[in-house]
Amino acid sequence: MSDGARARILERLAAARPKSPAISDFAVVARKQWAAEARYPRLRFLMEAVHSEFLEATEAGWPLAIREFLAEEGLSTLLYGPGTAAAGRLEAAWAAGTRPSLVAYDRPIESEDLKRRLFEDIDAGFTTTRGGIADTGGLILWPTPDEPRLLSLVPPVHIALLDSRSIHNTFWEAMRVEGWASGMPPNALLISGPSKTADIEQTLAYGVHGPKRLLVVAILPES
């Protein structure tokens, strides 16, 4: 059925003579530019406006900063994906003591009772980011086998590590400069804040399905 449908649909479409379009002029997107040092403050300002939280740290100090944040906020479990360089740094920071507990997302979601733990027990999920977007605010995430998709979605708090020097002017620029079109990952995401809805009387409510809080841990250059 589907094959016949395919042929008939394509045949009907091919028979039509659509109008030829105007040239697509991307100048309006290309001219959105900010000085390198202005991008991070702009991203932070825009993301805070949609309830993202920021924790600024140095390259050397961010793992401990996260650990302190968890302790202060009373969050007792952090799920992370082992295998990345950032994960190695986290593990090192946890070498002295086990609280709050650091849980590795190191097996398929179906294994044992990982899915249930993910939905019920885990307080926070940690991911790295690929960069950010100055124009609108927002983080770029490419989940990988090391950093699975649900890390940034299911736990009530998402902690995202951002290098403040990796911020592009626009989404358009990011995908062009990095050549996304020649190798899209299974899943790529932009995330600008915690989950929210305005479906009841246009009033914003945060934490409807995904994380209730998004903490951006921004690595600032030491100087």
Next chain:
Amino acid sequence: MPVEPGSHRFRDAASSALKDPGLRANFRRAMDGLISKRAAQFADPVEWRDLKRLGSAIRARSLARLPELLERLEGRCLGNGIQVRWAETTEDANRIVLEILRSHGATRVVKGKSMVSEEMHLNEFLEEHGVESLESDLGEYIIQLDGETPSHIIMPAIHKNRQQIARLLGEKIRGARYTEDIDELTGIARRVLRKKFFEADAGISGVNFAVAETGTLCLVENEGNGRMSTHVPPVHIALMGLEKVVENLEDVPPLYSLLTRSATGQSITTYFNMITRPRTEAEKDGPLAVYLVILDNGRSRIFEDPELAATLRCIRCGACMNHCPVYTRVGGHAYESTYPGPIGKILAPQTDGVGARHDLVEASSLCGACGEVCPVGIPIPELIVRLRQEAAQPEPGSTVRGAGTGGSRGESLAWRLWAKSHRHPVLYRLLGLTATRLRRFIPGRLPVLAAWTSARSTPRPAARTLHELAKSAGVADE
């Protein structure tokens, strides 16, 4: 849904909606908010002009190459491990979805927001076949609980206020107490739905843009329910109308920007989700199987007409309804079509027939607001006029469904008389003289203009015709 020719459904539904002050207040408040948020986003008129031009050009280019791009999209998806199915009708699409679900033994489905699934009446169909299909977008969840359809394409529960929602959740959800606190109401839904995401055998979503170049399905959302529906269950089925394809990945950012800014006045949504593959071998989560169902449902027919094909540029932002004076007053349900407001006025008559949905073609004051705000430059008012013509006097060779079945007899008689009088000078003068000389005898309420004169005074011709005035002013004839 079969529709009676010459139906007055809209007029009847609109009259009852107009008598509901609560409903009108809900819409007025919401539309005012959306209008001002959008205006703030496009404060720079030059940027708006250029971005709208770019968005229009991208969508027009995608349509100009539609069959080729769909084939390319299919090829890419297959290469990426996404299976593709084609459906000519909503019945076919429903059957395809059911077959996929059965092949995976899936009986519990969570759904992200999808207007195509509303076209299909998918929830009812699945329920009839023993599959639980639960809406997970908060607005969609609320109206599903109440057995309703969306009244707005972006904000489906916009017609309800918090008291109504509080009563509904209090009654329908076990263990939920009555509360008007919006955070608490949201929390109640979160508790129910997280359990459902956890248990679901499959997730169903719509598609905002499908990229032919890379085979990527893009989803725009704020809540995270779309990501939950597409990442947590082992099977993901994405539903798209065949017009949703764009050529290149770089076409996406400008359209995404136009969409979120026009729809809700946000410069970016919380999540932009780009899906290119099912879970790969090394990955630890994500769906093991992903399907893309491409639905026609009358779109290829719309595509046949070079002017009306512009209807298919739509990116479903809802700005045209937010700015429509008719929609704001009567709300979305009065249209009795999946897509309400101006986009519905040009879409439903083309899919269901211009005669059958002549009520919608007429439901416009042609104020032009929709055409102005449409971020992809669809000339909605012109298309409404074109469809009115197609209903009354179709162009020769018209491909419009139901062409020539919509004009009323009175209307066509009036136009015939008008045409005749303009061809015969004697008749024209006679009519002019009759109207001017007998003007005092025109009654206050005219039966032929009953609707018009019920709220306005009857138009009264001048004492002398323009010809007479011109002559007496010494303007030379001819």
